[in-house]
Amino acid sequence: MTEPCLQVDDLHVKYDVGSTGFGRRRWLHAVNGVSLRIEPGETLGLVGESGSGKSTIGLAVLRLIEPFSGRVRLGGADVTGIPRSGVRSLRRRMQMVFQDPYSSLNPSMTIEQLLQEPLQIHTDLSRGDRQAKVAQILEAVGLHAGYAVRYPHEFSGGQRQRVAIARAMIIRPELVVLDEPVSALDVSTQSQILNLLKAIQDQSGSAFLLVAHDLAVVRLMSPRVAVMYLGEIVEEGPSGRVYDNPGHPYSAALISAIPFPDPVRQRASGRLILRGELPSLLDPPSGCRFRTRCPFAMDICAAEAPPRVPIEGGGVAACHLHAHGPRLAGGSVRSLLTARVLS
Numbered sequence: 001m002t003e004p005c006l007q008v009d010d011l012h013v014k015y016d017v018g019s020t021g022f023g024r025r026r027w028l029h030a031v032n033g034v035s036l037r038i039e040p041g042e043t044l045g046l047v048g049e050s051g052s053g054k055s056t057i058g059l060a061v062l063r064l065i066e067p068f069s070g071r072v073r074l075g076g077a078d079v080t081g082i083p084r085s086g087v088r089s090l091r092r093r094m095q096m097v098f099q100d101p102y103s104s105l106n107p108s109m110t111i112e113q114l115l116q117e118p119l120q121i122h123t124d125l126s127r128g129d130r131q132a133k134v135a136q137i138l139e140a141v142g143l144h145a146g147y148a149v150r151y152p153h154e155f156s157g158g159q160r161q162r163v164a165i166a167r168a169m170i171i172r173p174e175l176v177v178l179d180e181p182v183s184a185l186d187v188s189t190q191s192q193i194l195n196l197l198k199a200i201q202d203q204s205g206s207a208f209l210l211v212a213h214d215l216a217v218v219r220l221m222s223p224r225v226a227v228m229y230l231g232e233i234v235e236e237g238p239s240g241r242v243y244d245n246p247g248h249p250y251s252a253a254l255i256s257a258i259p260f261p262d263p264v265r266q267r268a269s270g271r272l273i274l275r276g277e278l279p280s281l282l283d284p285p286s287g288c289r290f291r292t293r294c295p296f297a298m299d300i301c302a303a304e305a306p307p308r309v310p311i312e313g314g315g316v317a318a319c320h321l322h323a324h325g326p327r328l329a330g331g332s333v334r335s336l337l338t339a340r341v342l343s
């Protein structure tokens with residue numbers, strides 16, 4: 001069995017936010033016991049509402065924020081175990097593309113300088129070789145090599161994101177965390193950038209952790225998806241199975257919000273509007289964290305955290321509906337939801 005590109009085990013990220021007044025510390029538990037695995041060259045989509053903790057996982061994997069506990073391994077190397085002074089050497093192997101191409105590029109540097117910088121830090125290439133690499137990567141992301149003398153403000157949002165992708169990919173990292181890479185772009189530019197990412201991945205063999213709230217984007221890009229709710233992964237599996245037959249009510253609700261081009265299919269599919277707000281990470285619900293918004297919550301959901309149950313077609317879902325079978329007899333989570341919405 002080959003070593004995974006990325007392995008995350010029982011990751012916790014929490015912040016001390018002061019005391020309760022009775023001398024006890026209060027913690028904001030942003031990521032609660034997350035485990036995931038990405039194979040070399042694979043894309044895993046991480047989806048969830050804003051505030052679910054998905055971007056925090058990306059930052060913790062790169063040690064841009066410090067995990068509280070748990071382990072992150074990159075190609076077998078222990079990312080969490082090395083001292084902060086050693087983290088820089090890992091950056092050659094892991095890069096990140098941020099959501100906002102307007103703020104992720106230093107406006108006082110030319111594109112040439114921006115793209116040469118990672119090569120200067122992480123390689124001993126000569127100036128001539130670095131220039132050749134810059135020309136090469138600009139062509140690869142669909143920008144003319146002559147643009148190297150320009151500054152970021154001279155580009156559109158889509159072009160800036162191409163530059164940001166070029167900067168991340170120029171040192172051929174093993175893993176790239178893509179944090180909402182197209183959400184700041186207009187729809188036609190989004191599909192160009194997604195196609196570019198796929199083409200670049202085919203050439204480089206890099207693995208992607210794609211963090212996004214847009215399920216349509218994740219389905220297009222990721223053969224496998226993990227769904228996050230309030231700091232936890234509630235479902236994980238092959239994208240086709242999760243989208244067609246979600247095993248968790250939260251996944252089913254998110255998926256029911258994806259519009260179908262066919263209005264008849266749209267009506268038949270039903271849509272569940274989640275009630276209530278995302279609870280506070282300072283005081284998450286006991287048992288299943290989704291129970292305050294779940295239409296199927298049972299007594300056990302408040303008392304016990306649900307186990308991760310294998311789902312037919314691949315992957316797992318953390319929901320008591322599966323362990324307490326009668327609720328699901330003759331149907332799936334999605335059919336339960338559809339019946340609820342249409343009744």
Ligand code: SF4
Pocket residue numbers: 248249250288289290291292294295296297298301306318319320321
């Ligand atoms: Fe809903 Fe209970 Fe399943 Fe949580 S465990 S998603 S509350 S049915």
